[in-house]
Amino acid sequence: xxxxxxxxxxxxxxxxxxxxxxxxxxxxxxxxxxxxxxxxxxxxxxxxxxxxxxxxxxxxxxxxxxxxxxxxxxxxxxxxxxxxxxxxxxxxxxxxxxxxxxxxxxxxxxxxxxxxxxxxxxxxxxxxxxxxxxxxxxxxxxxxxxxxxxxxxxxxxxxxxxxxxxxxxxxxxxxxxxxxxxxxxxxxxxxxxxxxxxxxxxxxxxxxxxxxxxxxxxxxxxxxxxxxxxxxxxxxxxxxxxxxxxxxxxxxxxxxxxxxxxxxxxxxxxxxxxxxxxxxxxxxxxxxxxxxxxxxxxxxxxxxxxxxxxxxxxxxxxxxxxxxxxxxxxxxxxxxxxxxxxxxxxxxxxxxxxxxxxxxxxxxxxxxxxxxxxxxxxxxxxx
Amino acid sequence: xxxxxxxxxxxxxxxxxxxxxxxxxxxxxxxxxxxxxxxxxxxxxxxxxxxxxxxxxxxxxxxxxxxxxxxxxxxxxxxxxxxxxxxxxxxxxxxxxxxxxxxxxxxxxxxxxxxxxxxxxxxxxxxxxxxxxxxxxxxxx
Numbered sequence: 001x002x003x004x005x006x007x008x009x010x011x012x013x014x015x016x017x018x019x020x021x022x023x024x025x026x027x028x029x030x031x032x033x034x035x036x037x038x039x040x041x042x043x044x045x046x047x048x049x050x051x052x053x054x055x056x057x058x059x060x061x062x063x064x065x066x067x068x069x070x071x072x073x074x075x076x077x078x079x080x081x082x083x084x085x086x087x088x089x090x091x092x093x094x095x096x097x098x099x100x101x102x103x104x105x106x107x108x109x110x111x112x113x114x115x116x117x118x119x120x121x122x123x124x125x126x127x128x129x130x131x132x133x134x135x136x137x138x139x140x141x142x143x144x145x146x147x148x149x150x151x152x153x154x155x156x157x158x159x160x161x162x163x164x165x166x167x168x169x170x171x172x173x174x175x176x177x178x179x180x181x182x183x184x185x186x187x188x189x190x191x192x193x194x195x196x197x198x199x200x201x202x203x204x205x206x207x208x209x210x211x212x213x214x215x216x217x218x219x220x221x222x223x224x225x226x227x228x229x230x231x232x233x234x235x236x237x238x239x240x241x242x243x244x245x246x247x248x249x250x251x252x253x254x255x256x257x258x259x260x261x262x263x264x265x266x267x268x269x270x271x272x273x274x275x276x277x278x279x280x281x282x283x284x285x286x287x288x289x290x291x292x293x294x295x296x297x298x299x300x301x302x303x304x305x306x307x308x309x310x311x312x313x314x315x316x317x318x319x320x321x322x323x324x325x326x327x328x329x330x331x332x333x334x335x336x337x338x339x340x341x342x343x344x345x346x347x348x349x350x351x352x353x354x355x356x357x358x359x360x361x362x363x364x365x366x367x368x369x370x371x372x373x374x375x376x377x378x379x380x381x382x383x
Numbered sequence: 384x385x386x387x388x389x390x391x392x393x394x395x396x397x398x399x400x401x402x403x404x405x406x407x408x409x410x411x412x413x414x415x416x417x418x419x420x421x422x423x424x425x426x427x428x429x430x431x432x433x434x435x436x437x438x439x440x441x442x443x444x445x446x447x448x449x450x451x452x453x454x455x456x457x458x459x460x461x462x463x464x465x466x467x468x469x470x471x472x473x474x475x476x477x478x479x480x481x482x483x484x485x486x487x488x489x490x491x492x493x494x495x496x497x498x499x500x501x502x503x504x505x506x507x508x509x510x511x512x513x514x515x516x517x518x519x520x521x522x523x524x
Contacts, residue, residue: 304455323456379453380450
């Protein structure tokens with residue numbers, strides 16, 4: 001059966017063009033960039049070119065790019081690195097960050113740091129004024145995601161950046177979900193630290209970077225060689241780094257067309273879902289959201305059951321239901337929108353991608369309403 | 384216990400009962416249709432189960448076991464399997480049926496992922512609450 005993959009926020013397939021760019025760096029140009037002889041120099045050149053290419057996209061200096069193992073590591077380096085550098089102080093973040101930020105900050109809170117957890121309103125967008133109000137003289141870090149990974153809502157990063165210009169706090173944003181669709185100009189955004197990874201932009205998994213603005217001091221948590229300005233020691237993953245740079249270059253080039261195309265598909269899909277399936281509601285702001293994100297709550301159904309039925313019909317999506325999480329808690333993102341538990345348990349996320357077509361969405365709309373009717377007929381909760 | 388969990392997220396037995404659940408009530412019960420009803424679970428936890436029983440008063444055998452479940456795949460499958468265990472072979476006696484444990488249900492489902500055991504096997508509890516209601520009604524009469 002042909003699969004319809006609608007979970008691009010979880011991960012994207014490797015673009016064949018990216019794979020091609022990576023190919024020579026496994027067996028042929030395998031050198032260690034730290035080596036002085038030819039093979040090493042060859043690897044070093046590839047590494048430098050990748051760094052410069054990424055720097056050009058985000059409008060930074062090449063030396064401000066620190067390659068890591070991915071989004072989670074970059075977030076940890078940004079947050080723990082800032083906190084360990086000052087040792088104490090106050091942190092501002094939101095209640096609906098990705099777990100890589102959420103749990104890093106929770107850890108610091110347990111260590112005795114003071115944390116303000118901001119609400120994000122019913123539409124899932126943080127109010128910059130709340131950040132201004134929460135700032136204290138000893139605020140060391142503000143970490144706000146660029147776009148939410150579950151509901152796709154876009155945060156006013158540039159506006160927050162302006163507010164923070166007058167304050168000494170370091171400003172970090174997790175831009176993993178935004179990287180394929182939004183402006184990544186770090187100067188315009190006014191960020192000091194920015195997380196991006198490969199696996200959400202049709203690049204390889206296990207690679208990412210942290211943009212570290214010149215002058216921002218981080219304390220590393222890995223110790224070893226002198227790679228990545230000692231912030232991330234260890235032999236560089238050259239093939240993956242080359243792949244990440246190529247993936248971002250392609251995403252950048254195709255961005256404006258892709259954003260337009262996906263926005264149309266997204267709005268078409270949302271309209272169908274909310275009009276053709278009764279008691280179905282969109283989570284998050286309808287316009288200030290990523291062009292590929294659809295997140296709905298289908299009341300009277302439980303997300304994992306819907307997901308597994310759709311899987312049977314060849315459709316892949318995700319849910320914020322408690323039953324699908326290890327913790328057995330419903331999605332903290334849906335709960336941060338102050339919606340009843342049922343909205344969390346009944347939530348479904350569809351995230352579109354480069355290969356998604358209107359035909360695929362029409363197929364989902366043929367299957368999903370029937371699945372919902374069936375599961376609602378079994379359900380002990382009547383709506 | 385036979386285990387075939389690796390083939391799917393759940394066992395094939397769970398899959399079968401999840402995709403083709405047995406004995407569920409796809410409507411509201413009519414007045415006087417059943418002899419007892421029970422409920423278990425909460426919206427906060429994400430699992431709610433309702434059961435309805437038709438009981439042969441003389442033999443105390445359960446002739447009908449109908450249910451509704453709001454919950455994940457394993458919750459639906461566990462309730463469906465429990466309804467089969469109760470009603471197969473002419474229906475169990477109440478005294479036998481109350482002895483069925485979550486472990487028995489999980490065994491018949493060929494296993495559940497460990498973290499699912501606690502939350503999704505509520506069918507036996509919903510059933511016992513229905514039996515309690517049945518006994519209460521009998522003493523009232």
